[in-house]
Amino acid sequence: MISHLAAPEVSLKHLQPRQQDPCREQEGTKSDEGQLPQVVEELRDLQVAPGTRLAKFHLKVKGYPVPRLYWFKDGQPLSTSAHIRMADKKTLHTLEIVSVTREDVGQYAAYISNAVGAAYSSAHLLVRGPDEPEEKSASDVCEQLVPPRILERFTPKKVKRGSSITFSVKVEGCQAPTIHWLKEEAERGVLWIGPNTPGYTMASSAQQHSLVLLDVGRQHQGTYTCIATKAAGQALCSASLHVSGMPKEEEQEKMKEALISTFLQGTTQAISAQMSESAGLTGLAGQRKGEALVAEEAHSHLSLTEVGTEEFLQKLTSQITEMVSAKITQTAGAWR
Known part of the structure; x- marks a missing residue:
């Protein structure tokens, strides 16, 4: 049960952390190129009262080369402002929301990557007054305890300009996970691909989830990551796409x-x-x-x-x- 604290300045509650996909931990080993980014401490859900002075997310990551980290809220990239503060201290990364309002409710996510691979962590910010009823979770025991697992992964591809390509994964889970697709390019940062993102089509059927690219061009080149996430944790698959004939x-x-x-x-x-x-x-x-x-x-x-x-x-x-x-x-x- 989540307890409510009356004082806005301290009405902050950490919920239970999410579990990592066991396969993801195995991937966090060293290779000839370096070490895959690995989340040592996951983001945790926060619940605060309206007007709380500061809501703070933090996570610890490791990897070599030193990973880059990108923050998102509901699929939209975040940048530093008077309302949003970000800080990095060695392996510790923090995101602070100043003077919390109900508009800050949502899913906050961190995408971490380096030359070897990528990692991901997400959590929710709940804004609720002390007299408001607590929302009941519809998740069953399976949803709470078992993170998703990727059974079939996509691999790096090289295609000619103007062709079409599909990235697909097969994800195991007693309930369908939420699927996110991201594309990273060194010069342009990270694109969170949504249903209305031009040039991309997403499809899901049972355990199969796909990202379709039509009329491939320069804008499609980069590293693609599929993130399967549930309350219990996440699983990732990443691979690069090179477009020839440019x-x-x-x-x-x-x-x-x-x-x-x-x-x-x-x-x-x-x-x-x-x-x-x-x-x-x-x-x-x-x-x-x-x-x-x-x-x-x-x-x-x-x-x-x-x-x-x-x-x-x-x-x-x-x-x-x-x-x-x-x-x-x-x-x-x-x-x-």
Whole structure:
């Protein structure tokens, strides 16, 4: 039972913390890239009276690299203001609501991420006067004690611009969990995807939950996270989406082609000069033919994806050396 305290300044009550998905704790291990963000202390539901001077959420997280944390209320991002204060001290993160009103009622959530993965925690803020009846929970024992568990996960994907893609998860639970979808991009932060978010369609059927992306473009690229949450806890699944065929990538391909062409042009000129010095004068037509063959041979052995890498330079140097030796030997033999 939740007790009501009369004094607004202290009428603050922490409700029972939510449980973590056991699979989520297993995921909080170290890898070659670092450590997955893990919530050490979850957010807890708060109940306060109207006019309370300060309502304070706090949670502790760990992970490496140091995770980024984003705050949301009812799916909308929060930012610092005179009414909302945020603080970070090492692993402890706090969110404070100043001079609480009934408009502050809602679900508050923290999305935590780093290069390895993501974590999530949420809680509710209830604003109720001492004379108001307490709301009865309709949750049964199963809802209260068993957190959701993800049975089937989606994986990282790479698709072409203009195509369609679906992320799907299968979630186990005696009652259907609440499903949230988020997209994170380093340059733009986190997007909380809702039913009316342009470019996205959400669907749920029994244990299957999906996010559909139509006509994929630059705006869809990023890391997607599905969060299944109930009163007992949460379960997460995250994976990245890379969109190929973007204008920037097409421009890079053209630059690679230009790089090869410029490099080979200079190289064939050097080959021609060395051939002339070693074997005497040759016909202009033969020289041009030799240059064309050199360029064709070099281009046929090069992969555009290797341009600029150390392997590319080593391969190109080796091929040019072989071709120079072969052409000099061939020309010298013809003049003997």
